[in-house]
Amino acid sequence: MTILAKLIPLFPLLGFIILGLGYRSIPKRIASILGPGTVFLSFIFSVFLLFNIHHSLMNIRYFSWISFGNLSISFDFLIDPLSILMMLVITGVGLLIHVYSIGYMSHDEGFNRFFAYTNLFVFFMLILVMGSNYAVMFIGWEGVGLCSYLLIGFWFKNQQFNNAAKKAFIMNRIGDLGFLLGMFLIFTSFRSFNYVTVFDLAKTMPSGSGTITAITLLLFIGAVGKSAQIPLYTWLPDAMAGPTPVSALIHAATMVTAGVYMVARSGVLYVLAPATMEIMGLTAMATMILAAAIAIFQNDIKKVLAYSTISQLGYMFLALSVGAFTGTMFHLMTHAFFKALLFLGAGSVIHALEGEQDIRKMGGLKNVLPKTYWTFLVGTLAIAGLPPLSGFFSKDEILAGVFSSSQTMWIIAVAVTMMTAFYMFRLLFLTFSGNYRGTHPQSLKIHESPAVMTIPLLILAFLAFFGGFLNIPELMGGSGVLKEFLSPVFADAVKLNQVPYLLVPEKREWYNIALVIILVVLAILAAYRKFVIKLRTGSIETEAGSFIERLAANKFYIDELYDAIFVKPALKISGALHEFVEVRFIDRVVNGAGTMIVRFSNIIRYLQAGHVGMYMFFMIIGILLILFFNILF
Amino acid sequence: MNSIISLSVLGVLVLFLGILKKKTWLLPLILPGLLISLVMTVLHWNMNRGLFHNMIIIDNTGVAFSAVLIFSTFLIFMLAAQYYRKVIRPLDDIYAIMIFALVGAVLMCYFGNLIMLFIGIETLSIALYVLAGSHKEAITSNEATLKYFLLGSFLSGFLLFGIALLYGSSGSFDLYTIHAYVVSHIQQGLPPMFKAGLFLLIIGLSFKIAIAPFHFWAPDVYEGTPTLLTAFMASVVKIASVVAMYRFFSITFFGIHGVWEMTVAILAGITIIIGNVTGIYQPNLKRMLAYSSISHSGYMMLAMVAFSGYTATALLFYAVAYSVATISAFAILILVREAKGNDYFGSFNNLAKHNRIEAFTLAVAMLSLTGIPPLAGFMGKYFLFSAAIEQGWLWLVIIAIAGSAVSVGYYFKPIIAMYFREDQETVLQAGPSYKAHILFLTLLTILLGFLPFLLSGLI
Amino acid sequence: MNALNSIPISYYLMFCSMLFCIGVIGVLIKRNALVILMSVELMINSINLLLAAFSAYSNDPAGQIFVFFIMVVAAAEVAIGLAIIVLIYKTTHSIDIDVLNKLKW
């Protein structure tokens, strides 16, 4: 058992090492076995672990990493339901995406490099979720950031992509600093990084204590960076520069949810910090609305999905902020399914159109790419939250949780759900319905993707469709398998939860569900009216209309704002520091000391005028002074 | 005493050789002769007695220092062959006068009586007046000797006046008697006449050592004097004067502090500042070495100020380190002057390319003078600083290290020129024995740094 | 001896000091090397006188013996000095001390 768990992250690492060292010599055929193969092995082992976990918690010793004195950070794994769930998502979805990539990347020179990076990513992601303490989590946390950097800038010839990669890494690092400081505070307060120790000690502390609030806030900064929440979300849309499978794997299904995972993992701490929970809720709501609003006006197929991801992550944080941990994890999982599906579908479209990403130049692909269309439809329905697809159940659980604690939040969440349905169907309609709007030569070459790409799509569509049945709420007569499974992990957190909880009558819940479904359907109809019926007669609007629309289309100028507030001043300060402080002040003082001595030298050497008489005169003065002071005093 | 006699005899013999016109025999006589008198000096070790009613007191300090002086002279004579290579006229007079000057210098190491001090100083000075002007045709040499003579005789007047006043107040020239006088009068304060005499004596010696503000002669005279003799002045003359001062203080003020220390400390501080700061602007090596020697006078005064049992050791070590480094610098200076006709720093450019030993020697000398470990100069400075710090003269040490830091500015000039500046390539004309000699000097500088206990445990 | 004792030693001291100072001032204000040499001699002789006086007052012959030493040395010094002045005169045709002013700064 232990050895199994130990091996799980090692497979992708091995894959990375082999592919990395032989990135030139290994033929593509072998790489296409090796890359997905290692992930497959991890997946198999994870499944095995799932069925063999007898007690809910297993601590696995790897080796002692940093230890001296009374500080001991060991490279340990914690295998519990939560980490198993994450491992399954990572390796499962990761496997499908790896397989998909064989087809997607087949024409790329950097084929081996790609798989090396993705394998490395899976390794770090597994470390992140398997770690038994914050330090190990941080290893994975930073490691996935690195892989994200490498993969966003995969086509490094293009400096635009490189900028995006750098931006992602740096914004993540801002969050990481928060995470790191949070870790330090944890260590100074609890003398340990171990989850178990920390949570056990934290439980004894009063709710709302300053330390825990500070810890959770700092950790939340880390989550904000990693999971692209306000104010550190702008890197995620840019991250779409990477190959589409990467967007699916890293920027939709797994890495960006690391923040959610971390908060869920630290549930005990968070429930003890109501202030943080409040801030988290507000941040999440703002992010949801903002991202959804921007998504409505985006024309890049991947950017729409990216903003949708941000919005969905907001959803998850919202759920966390009311203490609905299981719901969050549930949504995390279903989101991984349908968002990966959507991205891969989008990738299939892009692949077919040879790199075209502008939905205004698509349309009518329904017939040309049938498999892609149908799977994409499943994904869209799932994300819109229509029953009985997975998104419905997970969203419903979150909405129910939110409703029970705050109606206002609920209203906003429902609004965002409507917006989600609207922009997702806009995307679907513009891409697949109507007539093809691209230039003619492209339309001739459009072809359905090969099986290696469509089979993962079908599997994901299956998961997106039925994934929700894993956790049908009791309300609908389900057994809540997932809830049951995760309950030991969140038991303490749920017990300690301080968020005011309103007992909602069953009837009211049914009403709510119905209301949400109706509203979503209305949103879909609106999208249909606008993007199918209207487009039959008129052409697509290329210019955004009203002021708000233009604002949203331009992403509310947040990027420009950041550029003006942080980037440009930093460069200016850098230049100014070098010019005025470094060269003109500090160095000038240093040089000035030297110059002053030289000048002084140049002055006093004129005492040595060469005249004997003068020398005698000076000497006499000296003699007189000496005698004067010594005899009179 | 033996050394004084043997050296005098040597001088006379040299003059006889001159009469006999045996020019080539001169150095073969002088060098062994110096070694013999060196041995005779060393034989006085642990003799510790006064001669001629304490006119001359032979003690280990005196023996050690006079050995250093004789040895330094020996080192300088080793350079003479090269230096006077192209001179046709007989050199017996110059050599003899150098030896007589050395006699004066040695006398200054042994004196037990102010009369002897005076005679030593004057023997040394009068010989030097001649030596400074020994290059008769050169107007610079003339100027040097005139300046040196006028200032020297002027200041020896003050010295004499000081001696007279000391005699007048204490009633004796004998150092021990003066000491007794000081001991008996220190409680109610020394009378002004004694104090005036004391400080005039200090001033007179300061002039010889080149301590500010009595240093003005040094740069001009050093520059004008023939280089070999400048080396003699910078090493032997300076050390002899320092020793004289030390001797005077160590006997007359044995165990008594506070009368003259502050004055000497201030003079030392001024000297260090002026020597180092002015040194920076000098365009040629010789004049730079003059300022360097001024600043080193200041450092040596540091040990004087911090008068303790360690002072003699510190001074001895410093004197050796300083004079070896200075002589090796002058040795290279002689070569460069010969090859280039001047000693501006520009003439040193690219010297290291073809003259590795010469360049290395000069570099080591400069580094030693700067006080970079593990060279002798550093250990010398260490002894001085530690003596001064022990006695609580921290402010003076801070001035001294500031001076050391500044001195990098000029000591590195020849190093930079020799090693780092590109210019036409020069080959210095140095014979193998000359090369061996400078290498020996370099090794001495390095060895003394590594094995300071060779000297430090002596006195 | 009595006549000698009737004059206090401080008179000698004052007198010699004044003589010395005159010598010093002579050295300082004159530009002629020969005159300077003479002034130096004046300084030295004032010291000789002072030494002799001290010697006499303290009944100690050492001072007077020292005077002889000084005379000898001074004579040697003058000999050298004159030689130097002659040398200078040969090269510069002047014995003004400010003419020779090549070595400076």
Place this chain on the structure above:
Amino acid sequence: MLTLTLIVFPLLVAIGLFFIKDGKWAGNLALATALIEFGISVAALVQYFLFCHCLLLFHLEWLADYGISLKFGIDGLSMLLILLTTFLIPIIIYSSLGQKIQRSSSFYSLIILMQAGLIGVFTAFDGMMFYIFWELTLIPAYFIAAYWGGENRIRITLKFFAYTFSGSLLMLIAIIYLYFRTPLPHSFDHIWLYASNLNPGEQLWIFLAFFIAFAIKVPVFPFHTWQPDTYVTAPYSGSMLLGGLMSKMGLFGMIRWMIPITYTELTRTGGFFVIFPVIGIVYASLIALRQDDLKRLVAYSSVAHLGLVAAGAMTLNAIAMQGAMIQMVSHGINIVGLFILVQYIEARTKTRSIAELGGIALKAPRLAVFFMIILLGSIALPLTDGFVGEFLILLGMFKYNAVFAAVSGLTIIFGAVYMLWMYQRVMLGNTKAATEQISDLNWKEMIPLIAIVIMVIWIGVAPGMFMKLAENGVGQVIGIIR
């Protein structure tokens, strides 16, 4: 005995090398010497772990009257830095072998001499010996930079020499002064110096003297202005020696001498002096952003990183000090790696200007990969060497003062910003005129980089051995403070 061999052997070889004729085998001989030296240090390490876990002491009276003795020993702190030195010197020599070097025998002689000096500094247990070797390293460093250096070398290196020398002189007085405050009979032995009896005023100025001397050497803001110029003008081997090893002398001096002797001053002033390196971290990082010269950028990054180490050491906290020790080693390894890479780039493109470079990864993927790995070490990615040290330093600092830790933590962000931006402009994108013809690394060139990368990962993943070495030394220092 090993301790003595470690110092004397290179010293003798350096003297020998100085006299031999120039030629290729001067370099090879130096390399062989350095490798033997590495072997000796490994032997010392084995001896250390197998037998005593304590000082491998060599003690000989030298100037007994003055309390100076030849006391050299190896404890954990020394061992760590000796290993760093003996590991890096062969790499530095090896990386210079390909170039045409005038007067190569002198060049290598100076490098080996420098090694002897460095090991002397790291093993000295006698204050005066420490000072002597401290200065001994300055001479070869100066000559290497000034003789084989580039533009403006004379002015820049003289400034470097005068500046560092002035600082050292302050330290000299402080050491001598301490000597007279040690219990009788006075001695320069470190234990005596630690036990010196100072009143508060003396504490302050002695602390200042040490601090300035070490701060100049490291260099710590605002005493750093000699450093970028010197790194830029020095030949690559010189920059590596300066950045990789000489800067460690200052930090080592802080931990070995300054802190045990004057820690009360550090506690009394309550972190006032920690502010300087902390400012330096942000300041140098910001300046590094806009540098166009690769070497200069590395130089400023070094100010930032070493500032963190200095700050960590001065917080007097066991964890931070432990981190400082580890970070010293990592920084040495990383900066040498970076300099080797910059050297390769300049050798191929004849330029160091970031603006003229680009797209190297396209033509020379191996170069790019090595650059990336070492860069990651330098920006402290977990599982690389940089992380362990920075993590511990920041953790320790956080315990000491959370604000300092937060400000210092900015290095995590800024480091990534300027390093990645540099990487992007140099390695990524399309090729430019200068990089059009760039060739990839060959096996010979990769050897030192492989060694460095192994260390980067070793220290990052399994720092156990290094931690143990540092723990021993840090424990003693902390013991004294308590």
